[in-house]
Amino acid sequence: MPTAFADVTASDSTLRRFLHGLPGVDAVGLEARAASLGTRSIKTTAKAYAIDLAISMIDLTTLEGADTPGKVRALGAKAVNPDPTDRKTPRTAAVCVYPDMVATAKEAVGASGVKVASVATAFPAGRAAIEVKLGDVREAVAAGADEIDMVIDRGAFLAGDYMTVFEQIRAVKEACGTARLKVIFETGELSTYDNIKRASWIGMIAGADFIKTSTGKVGVNATPANTLLMLEAVRDFRAQTGVQIGVKPAGGIRSTKDAVKFLVLVNETAGPDWLDNHWFRFGASSLLNDLLMQRQKLATGRYSGPDYVTVD
Amino acid sequence: MSDRLTVFKTYKLYVGGKFPRSESGRVYEVTDSKGKWLANAPLSSRKDARDAVVAARKAFGGWSGATAYNRGQVLYRVAEMLEGRKDQFVREVADAEGISKSKAAVQVDAAIDRWVWYAGWTDKIAQVVGGANPVAGPFFNLSTPEPTGVVAVVAPQESSFLGLVSVIAPVIATGSTAVVIASEKSPLPALSLGEVLATSDVPGGVVNILTGKTAEIAAPLAAHQDVNAIDLTGAEAELARDLEIAAADNLKRVFRPQPVDWSADPGTHRLTACLETKTVWHPTGSLGASGSAY
Numbered sequence A: 001m002p003t004a005f006a007d008v009t010a011s012d013s014t015l016r017r018f019l020h021g022l023p024g025v026d027a028v029g030l031e032a033r034a035a036s037l038g039t040r041s042i043k044t045t046a047k048a049y050a051i052d053l054a055i056s057m058i059d060l061t062t063l064e065g066a067d068t069p070g071k072v073r074a075l076g077a078k079a080v081n082p083d084p085t086d087r088k089t090p091r092t093a094a095v096c097v098y099p100d101m102v103a104t105a106k107e108a109v110g111a112s113g114v115k116v117a118s119v120a121t122a123f124p125a126g127r128a129a130i131e132v133k134l135g136d137v138r139e140a141v142a143a144g145a146d147e148i149d150m151v152i153d154r155g156a157f158l159a160g161d162y163m164t165v166f167e168q169i170r171a172v173k174e175a176c177g178t179a180r181l182k183v184i185f186e187t188g189e190l191s192t193y194d195n196i197k198r199a200s201w202i203g204m205i206a207g208a209d210f211i212k213t214s215t216g217k218v219g220v221n222a223t224p225a226n227t228l229l230m231l232e233a234v235r236d237f238r239a240q241t242g243v244q245i246g247v248k249p250a251g252g253i254r255s256t257k258d259a260v261k262f263l264v265l266v267n268e269t270a271g272p273d274w275l276d277n278h279w280f281r282f283g284a285s286s287l288l289n290d291l292l293m294q295r296q297k298l299a300t301g302r303y304s305g306p307d308y309v310t311v312d
Numbered sequence B: 001m002s003d004r005l006t007v008f009k010t011y012k013l014y015v016g017g018k019f020p021r022s023e024s025g026r027v028y029e030v031t032d033s034k035g036k037w038l039a040n041a042p043l044s045s046r047k048d049a050r051d052a053v054v055a056a057r058k059a060f061g062g063w064s065g066a067t068a069y070n071r072g073q074v075l076y077r078v079a080e081m082l083e084g085r086k087d088q089f090v091r092e093v094a095d096a097e098g099i100s101k102s103k104a105a106v107q108v109d110a111a112i113d114r115w116v117w118y119a120g121w122t123d124k125i126a127q128v129v130g131g132a133n134p135v136a137g138p139f140f141n142l143s144t145p146e147p148t149g150v151v152a153v154v155a156p157q158e159s160s161f162l163g164l165v166s167v168i169a170p171v172i173a174t175g176s177t178a179v180v181i182a183s184e185k186s187p188l189p190a191l192s193l194g195e196v197l198a199t200s201d202v203p204g205g206v207v208n209i210l211t212g213k214t215a216e217i218a219a220p221l222a223a224h225q226d227v228n229a230i231d232l233t234g235a236e237a238e239l240a241r242d243l244e245i246a247a248a249d250n251l252k253r254v255f256r257p258q259p260v261d262w263s264a265d266p267g268t269h270r271l272t273a274c275l276e277t278k279t280v281w282h283p284t285g286s287l288g289a290s291g292s293a294y
Helices: A012-020 A027-037 A044-056 A069-080 A099-109 A130-142 A154-158 A162-176 A193-206 A224-241 A256-269 A287-300 B046-065 B068-084 B086-097 B101-121 B125-129 B162-173 B188-198 B214-223 B237-250 B269-273
Strands: A058-061 A094-097 A115-120 A147-151 A180-184 A210-212 A246-248 A282-284 B027-031 B037-042 B139-147 B150-154 B177-181 B207-210 B229-231 B253-255 B275-283
Touching (some): A012 A162, A012 A193, A027 A224, A058 A069, A069 A094, A069 A099, A099 A115, A099 A130, A115 A130, A154 A193, A162 A180, A162 A193, A193 A210, A282 A287, B046 B177, B068 B086, B068 B188, B125 B269, B162 B188, B214 B229, B214 B237
Parallel strands (some): A115 A147, A180 A210, B150 B177
């Protein structure tokens, strides 16, 4: 934790005073800004660059109750070699699975450099005792997870108990060891942009390596506006502390067009330093297929179809 | 009372059950046979073609999975709607083809009858082109026709309504979905047909109607990897050849252009052009003393 914030986190009331003292978010302005950046037309070589960059930023995700070792192995194979017809296709950044599938995923990606991320801390609701959550994290790390995606306790956050949220993130960060920690706020459940901003700051101060919009399990997931807000937060945090933190929008990003819009947001808000899969990720499952189809279109000039990508 | 101003109609595309303008925002002037301006029609781009294929693919599962009987009922409903808007189609066909109202009425009547004729085929074609095959072995061997998928249709250039109906109806009767490029010169009856389909029970995306330059829209459709067949009826010889070459890449079914008398009995070859045959072999052993396989 940056020392600058030691006094902020000294007590419940100082933390509250700090979070409520953050400038309020102009919701109309934020949405208008996000929408206007989404109108950029990205074509030809810039589009090809954006598609490859987006593929390399994907956390290829399967988080279903029905996940089998076979499905996770298939996902791992796809992450390592997304388009078998074109070996120049970049690998995805990571595969993202439940903790009990980490070992299988690790085996599937092998030494390819694709990371294994695991959701933990009683994903997606986060409704469990802290010991259970930490056990969940340790299990995933012990199985070889390179990255941990935790969910914050939205109940505590919405009840105004910011200190609990902060302490839990810190405890999980400690349990992660060398694994990078992504903190999921579930922005759809936080109701207001001000809350998203406060959650971002709690996460960043508590030592998150990434802040992430959502689990993908609720009605409202990543939107351009809430991602823009989080990008502004990491930009401001680096300006204040020198510490760079990543951002991961997740859920609901299905088309190449959407993905490119997010990349524009990143470039225009946080800056080109974040245009790298170490600092920006997409949590997605169906997005990869659309990116691959667009990539094939650019390469051949012919529109591709779902018959030419794998069915996950 | 002062003379009222006529309300001009904005003709729009019919894609995915909606009426979008062209993504490109372009339009072109449609004139009657004497060169008098009739309306502006959307000048579709290749992106419109792609959107139409996506819509058609999305609709394919539901439409091909519907029972043949149900498809027949839906198509018959379209004929009912056409009957109700006959006057409009007579006027549009008369303008488009430069023929008298009475001759246009004959064309429109024939088109509606053609539609009903194809509606009747939906639950009969399987018996005609499928069935049990005698094979030299103890197998029950059954062939059944299945819709091929998304079909791109280059509608005839001259017969703006009867010809159009004659190429769309067989595609959807058998359970495929269609992306139709209307006659370049006379697209208005096709766009009005879209309005009829939207108010029938045809699910959105089963028929998608594009207008504009035939060559410009047909090229991306012919090369599109997610289009399963292409009907080149309305493409002139040189264009048809180029399209057929582009279509070869993913082994599309190609229906070559040929001279057609649209008023004649159409036969079933357009129905079968969009069908794939699936054959099932089921081992039976020999049955009974006769040794018959089935």
